Amino acid sequence: MLALDIAGLEMRFPGLDTPVLSIDKLHLAAGGGLAITGASGSGKSTLVNVVTGLERATQGSVSWGETEITRLPTGRRDAFRAAHIGLVMQDFHLFPGLSAYENVVLPVRLARRLKPAERERALHLLEITGIARPGQPIETLSRGEMQRVAVARALLSKPGVIVADEPTASLDRRIGGEVADLIVRLARAEGATLLVVTHDPALVERIGRHIVLDGGRIVEDAGKAEAA
Amino acid sequence: MMGFILADLRRFKGGALAVVVLIALSVALSVAVTLQERAVRLGSARAAEKFDLVVGAAGSETQLALSAVFLQPSPLPLMSGAVLEKLARDPRVSFAAPVGFGDSADGRPVVGTTTALVAALSPTLAEGAVFARLGEAVIGADVPMRLGAKIKPMHGAADSGGHTHVELAYTVRGRMAPTGTAWDRAILVPIRAVWQLHGMGAEAEHAHDHGDEAPDGAAAEDHDHAVHVEADAALDEHFDAETPGIPAVLVKPKTMGDAYRLRQEYRGETTLAVFPAEVLTRLYATLGDARSLLLAIAIATQAIVVAAILLVTIMHVGARRRQIGALRAFGAPRRAVFAIVWGELFLLLLAGFALGLAIGYGAARAISAALASTTAVHMPVEFARADLSLAMWFAALAVLVSIVPALSALRLSPAAALRA
Ligand SMILES: Nc1ncnc2c1ncn2[C@@H]1O[C@H](COP(=O)(O)OP(=O)(O)OP(=O)(O)O)[C@@H](O)[C@H]1O
Ligand SMILES: [Mg+2]
Numbered sequence: 217m218l219a220l221d222i223a224g225l226e227m228r229f230p231g232l233d234t235p236v237l238s239i240d241k242l243h244l245a246a247g248g249g250l251a252i253t254g255a256s257g258s259g260k261s262t263l264v265n266v267v268t269g270l271e272r273a274t275q276g277s278v279s280w281g282e283t284e285i286t287r288l289p290t291g292r293r294d295a296f297r298a299a300h301i302g303l304v305m306q307d308f309h310l311f312p313g314l315s316a317y318e319n320v321v322l323p324v325r326l327a328r329r330l331k332p333a334e335r336e337r338a339l340h341l342l343e344i345t346g347i348a349r350p351g352q353p354i355e356t357l358s359r360g361e362m363q364r365v366a367v368a369r370a371l372l373s374k375p376g377v378i379v380a381d382e383p384t385a386s387l388d389r390r391i392g393g394e395v396a397d398l399i400v401r402l403a404r405a406e407g408a409t410l411l412v413v414t415h416d417p418a419l420v421e422r423i424g425r426h427i428v429l430d431g432g433r434i435v436e437d438a439g440k441a442e443a444a
Numbered sequence: 445m446m447g448f449i450l451a452d453l454r455r456f457k458g459g460a461l462a463v464v465v466l467i468a469l470s471v472a473l474s475v476a477v478t479l480q481e482r483a484v485r486l487g488s489a490r491a492a493e494k495f496d497l498v499v500g501a502a503g504s505e506t507q508l509a510l511s512a513v514f515l516q517p518s519p520l521p522l523m524s525g526a527v528l529e530k531l532a533r534d535p536r537v538s539f540a541a542p543v544g545f546g547d548s549a550d551g552r553p554v555v556g557t558t559t560a561l562v563a564a565l566s567p568t569l570a571e572g573a574v575f576a577r578l579g580e581a582v583i584g585a586d587v588p589m590r591l592g593a594k595i596k597p598m599h600g601a602a603d604s605g606g607h608t609h610v611e612l613a614y615t616v617r618g619r620m621a622p623t624g625t626a627w628d629r630a631i632l633v634p635i636r637a638v639w640q641l642h643g644m645g646a647e648a649e650h651a652h653d654h655g656d657e658a659p660d661g662a663a664a665e666d667h668d669h670a671v672h673v674e675a676d677a678a679l680d681e682h683f684d685a686e687t688p689g690i691p692a693v694l695v696k697p698k699t700m701g702d703a704y705r706l707r708q709e710y711r712g713e714t715t716l717a718v719f720p721a722e723v724l725t726r727l728y729a730t731l732g733d734a735r736s737l738l739l740a741i742a743i744a745t746q747a748i749v750v751a752a753i754l755l756v757t758i759m760h761v762g763a764r765r766r767q768i769g770a771l772r773a774f775g776a777p778r779r780a781v782f783a784i785v786w787g788e789l790f791l792l793l794l795a796g797f798a799l800g801l802a803i804g805y806g807a808a809r810a811i812s813a814a815l816a817s818t819t820a821v822h823m824p825v826e827f828a829r830a831d832l833s834l835a836m837w838f839a840a841l842a843v844l845v846s847i848v849p850a851l852s853a854l855r856l857s858p859a860a861a862l863r864a
Contacts, residue, residue: 322771
């Protein structure tokens with residue numbers, strides 16, 4: 217588990233004179249949870265991209281624990297994300313033509329040889345996320361099942377941080393609720409710091425701490441005290 | 445990695461197959477052109493090297509060389525038999541063999557000559573013995589006949605309205621070893637038998653007991669009934685000034701110097717002397733031009749195909765930006781993403797190249813086989829050292845071409861790629 221520290225962060229895109237994201241200071245304790253809400257276009261995804269190193273910040277710093285990822289070169293940033301951050305996205309980004317199991321282990325396999333322990337863990341994760349047949353071709357799974365596979369993939373490398381960008385937005389309410397529950401439960405069980413962008417009040421409720429973005433700024437920071 | 449590439453290719457089966465076929469066809473074209481040109485060149489050079497010098501009546505050099513090397517049926521002018529006599533007695537000549545064309549049997553050329561040529565073509569016979577009487581024949585390796593078979597020669601070729609010589613049927617006495625030349629299809633008979641059949645020369649006059657006017661030269665064809673050939677008569681390979689006219693003499697000079705001097709001497713008003721190999725080389729220069737043209741077309745096709753592939757992959761990569769972004773977002777290192785995009789394209793290029801090589805080789809083999817069955821000249825389809833460097837160039841080009849889309853795939857940040 218890793219603590220998040222943001223200082224003087226600014227994100228601008230060419231052609232826009234106001235920053236899309238502007239966060240003076242944000243601290244999230246290691247193992248803590250943070251829900252991010254805000255209107256569409258308020259900068260939630262941009263924040264996720266910057267804290268996960270998917271995009272380079274225009275200004276300021278983002279640190280996970282001792283590592284200031286805003287200073288890492290692209291390759292090292294990719295490597296840091298692979299090792300420490302489990303990602304779950306609204307569109308699952310699974311790879312057709314591969315099985316559920318193969319999708320879970322793909323990122324590791326593309327980086328290096330899969331260890332037997334990781335193989336075990338992948339199968340175990342699929343089991344606890346409720347995927348009965350690890351060998352099933354991914355394109356034949358239901359959407360709810362696909363997101364579960366994505367959750368299993370995010371957890372494979374025992375990341376200290378789990379970041380989810382609207383993980384339930386493309387699922388119906390009941391299935392979405394199940395997936396949300398799964399993410400919160402597993403993050404707690406693994407002791408990972410959890411960052412979730414969501415519109416789901418129930419999920420926000422369960423995570424505890426909750427920030428609201430508007431125009432790229434934090435306009436509300438609630439439940440800091442109860443943060444787990 | 446490989447598994448991912450293969451899974452990806454399976455998803456784009458149709459497109460992948462189209463790319464492979466496209467490359468294969470263009471590669472096959474260049475391979476076939478290169479191999480076939482080489483096969484024809486090598487094959488006929490080998491066919492020509494048996495005959496150092498050919499002497500004939502003044503006329504076309506090319507026709508003389510082609511007739512002697514490929515036994516192409518063409519009406520060569522006759523030259524005086526005295527030339528043969530002079531050549532046969534020349535101390536610089538190791539042998540001089542007359543060749544009399546014009547007859548055929550079952551579409552195969554019947555060539556009148558001497559035992560010296562048989563010995564030169566096939567120092568040891570595959571079976572049987574060389575002809576010893578006027579009515580005997582030696583056949584080339586590819587002639588499907590048995591020893592003892594009878595051959596009824598035809599004047600001219602059957603398809604050009606020739607007629608059969610009824611006066612004589614040759615008996616096959618021997619078969620030559622394969623030479624890889626047009627002579628493998630030929631039926632060799634004593635030159636005097638050919639002369640007599642056509643009512644030429646002194647012997648023919650003796651045979652004409654009916655008192656017809658003595659036929660002379662090739663104008664004697666109407667007199668076939670009157671001709672009589674003594675099939676059992678012994679060979680006479682001694683030629684003198686009375687020797688009838690002949691289309692060509694194959695000459696084996698003793699030394700290179702002799703060859704050049706002889707060629708010089710026999711280039712005159714009435715005779716022509718050529719090195720068949722040299723004539724062929726000149727012909728191949730023309731053939732080479734045709735090859736350059738074909739090859740240029742083939743290379744242009746390849747360039748177009750490569751450009752098309754580049755376009756397809758760049759579009760493909762564009763369409764797959766999300767996939768590439770996702771691979772990186774979820775922790776695949778850049779080198780892996782690069783290897784996937786590059787490997788996929790390289791694999792397609794390689795498969796197309798291999799398939800094209802096979803198709804081109806097969807096509808060249810088929811063409812060579814077809815040529816060999818009509819000319820009997822063995823045309824070897826073989827790869828040469830030079831091809832290796834050509835293949836290297838292709839490989840290098842393939843590597844470079846497939847790098848472009850791979851690099852373009854990594855240009856974007858994963859977030860930007862995911863948004864695409
Ligand atoms: N690459 C970019 N270039 C220009 N503008 C961008 C770029 N990426 C994002 N933006 C802008 O930044 C703002 C925030 O976008 P972002 O995707 O972070 O919003 P969001 O809060 O995630 O919205 P949603 O709830 O719809 O996902 C938007 O106004 C968007 O137009
Ligand atoms: Mg968003």
